[in-house]
Amino acid sequence: MPTLSAIYRYPVKSTAGESLSSARVLEEGLEQDRRFMVVKPDGSFVTARKYPALQRVVARFDGERLSLIHDDQVALTESRQAFALERFDTRVWADDFCALTTTIRLDAWMSRVVGEPVSLLWLGERSSRYRDLIETRVSFADGYPLLLTSEASLADVNTRTDGSHVMAQFRPNLVAGGTPAFVEDEWRRVRIGDVVFRVDAPCSRCVMITVDPERGERRAGGEPMRALMRYRKGADNNVYFGQNLVAENCGEVTVGQAIEVLE
Incomplete structure (x- = not known):
């Protein structure tokens, strides 16, 4: 078997x-899986397809604290309590939905990794992205x-x-x-x-x-x-x-x- x-x-x-x-x-999905995403100022998502250096970022989130590690950056840990939690329009492929902003420090850290201005978004406790095709939130x-x-x-x-x-x-x-x-x-x-x-x-x-x-x-x-x-x-x-x-x-x-x- x-x-x-x-x-x-x-x-x-x-x-x-x-x-x-x-x-x-x-x-x-799995608890705490893909709860954060890097986006450009217009809300379009950023991935390792174009920015492969992202795969060298080690992220850990326990539901309360997010830690980021990268060989070329000073490690950063932010509390969820510090998140701005402002609604931010974003998209993944053809799905348009809203996520939440985090902190200026997290945005700046990710911008240095990517090499251009980006923001780090959080889904929140419950995703607002519902996919009719599979009849579930994602x-x-x-x-x-x-x-x-x-x-x-x-x-x-x-x-x-x-x-x-x-x-x-x-x-x-x-x-x-x-x-x-x-x-x-x-x-x-x-x-x-x-x-x-x-x-x-x-x-x-x-x-x-x-x-x-x-x-x-x-x-x-x-x-x-x-x-x-x-x-x-x-x-x-x-x-x-x-x-x-x-x-x-x-x-x-x-x-x-x-x-x-x-x-």
Whole structure:
């Protein structure tokens, strides 16, 4: 039986992942996952697609204090009590919604990392972003509350490239172990612990997977995108790796738990 081999969350969209032994699953995704996002003055979101240095930012948020670390910056910690909490119009792809401002110090810190004026927004306790397509609220994630990948699928990609690609390039929340490569494409509903997940749609990939998360730079040669284009391209010409999930109920998941395939 497949098992849950890793859990990751990303407190700030596009920054480094945080490895967890267990996590609370809520309607909008993992607790404290992608609750912050960097935006330009016009509200458009900023990601490591264009600003790969973001992946070298280590963010931690416990619900009360946000800490940011980057090799080229002085570490910064701000209390949620200091957030200005002014409504700010923003968007993720085609979704327009409101988030909340944080502090001038956080904005300035992120601006230095990105190299241009930006702001750091917080979703608040409850996201105002509701996606009719999947009938649920979503965090600052691209389109779905959660993303599942598998160890075997990454290993398969590495047999077709230089073999040095890591799971962090694909930015999953949940990783399956003990499966054949890409068997997750066949799943429709799974249970991990007490939580049932709907496997809603395959995840189309972009240039983000070519960013080396340790160096915060794009890899030479366009891999692993070039390899995936040879055998993971759909009829729509998009490249797919991993599956988007929607939780049907709330609960806790823990590394080592069995992944029961319901459908």
